[in-house]
Amino acid sequence: MSNELLTMLEYLERERGIERETLLLAMQEAIIKAAGKGFGGFTRELRVEISPKTGKIRGVANVLVVDKVTNPQEEILLARAQVMKPGIRVGDTVEVEVEPAAFGRIAAGVARNAIMSSIRRVEKERIYDEFKDRAGDIVSGTVRRFVKSDVIIDLGKFEAVMPARERVVTEDYSVGDRLRAYVVAVENGKDGPQIILSRSHPNFVRKLFQLEVSEIADGTVQLKGIAREAGIRTKVAVASADSKVDPVGACVGMRGARVKNIVRELNNEKVDIIKWSDEPKEFVVEALKPAKIKNIEINEATKTVKVTVDEDQLSIAIGKKGQNARLTAKLTGWEVDIEKDASKEQAFENLVTSATEAFKTQLGLDEETAAKLVQGGISSPQDLVVGGVEVADLVEMIGVDETRAAEILEGARGLSKPGGTTTES
Helix, strand or coil, rough: HHHHHHHHHHHHHHHHHHHHHHCCCCHHHHHHHHHHCCCCCCCCCEEEEECCCCCCEEEEEEEEEECCCCCCCCCCHHHHHHHHHHCCCCCCEEEEEEEEHHHHHHHCCCCHHHHHHHHHHHHHHHHHHCCCCCCCCEEEEEEEEEEEEEEEEEEECCEEEEEEHHHHHHHHHHCCCEEEEEECCCCECCHHHHEEECCCCHHHHHHHHHHHCCHHHHEEEEEEEEEEECCCCCEEEECCCCCCHHHHHHCCCHHHHHHHHHHHHHCCCCCEEEEEECHHHHHHHHHCCCCCCCEEEEEECCCCCEEEECCHHHHHHHHHHHHHHHHHHHCCEEEEEEEECCCCHHHHHHHHHHHHHHCEEEEEEEEHHHHHHHHHHCCCCHHHHHHHCHHHHHHHHHCCCCCHHHHHHHHHHHHHHHCCCCCCC
């Protein structure tokens, strides 16, 4: 059995990276545990030693001296004990070396599973010890297999899991893919330690910025907030502790090199870098970019922001499926209500109403005819004269005969004369 043990020790030490001393302790525990199950030799207070060089197993049991043996695994006859230790009496204990061959039988049978179980326990303890302080780090690994929608990732000596909830919905993984991921937690559950990874966590982006931007790593630039919809878009708010350092520029890097590296790692997820401000209005305006804000109102009591934009900026401000507005609200902590600026439309409507009324009152036209003139781009009776409108133009524009068209033009010309008024009806 010595050769088998040595082979096992060397394999586990080489392939699993477990120190030989740790392996020997695990094996000793396993043999002692197995010895209690159907072993014919002494097992009372059994101690086991395994030579790290030869693999030889030595066991010593502390057995009870009796004048009549009822439990052969824990008791020894007085006469036999006195041979080993003269002067010993009933009730004393004596150390008895257990036959090495007996341990060979145990190790060859029952103990093998117990040994492997102990090794697995040791491995799990090593996982926990090594990773318990690594929550918040980024690690690299290879996709090994899938368990339903969970991804099992090989980190080298250990395996980690990326649960379905921590995956990015826009990413597809295949066995053999090389991935970087964020260590969310190391959980020491009933089945042993489990390393939980994520690529969708907002702190994955935070850590990438810390690794890529030296000014963030040394504290010159501060990450004030992150709002993320993984795989689609992320907004990052940054501020500078040094007035001479532009926080946005530092994160973007020369020719965009720094942020490009981050975007590449995120599989082309859109990343907006925003200058943080403690002024809510200013912060919201920055966060809603690239939309141009026309007006903004703050309600501190309800912590809401009402934003007004021109019609051509409305879709930009809201974003696809409301994404830009949602991320802005998440980043700033304010509820954001975006509305279209209706002032231009109202001004136009007022102009149309005013022009229509002018045609009705000054030229005596009916509502329908006046409306047709306005729709045709004629905003006042004077425009009929100044614009050089002909009888034929009016016939086509408002659908009247030439006589009526001539009357309307004559009325307009009368208004253009000094003191001119209309008597048209």
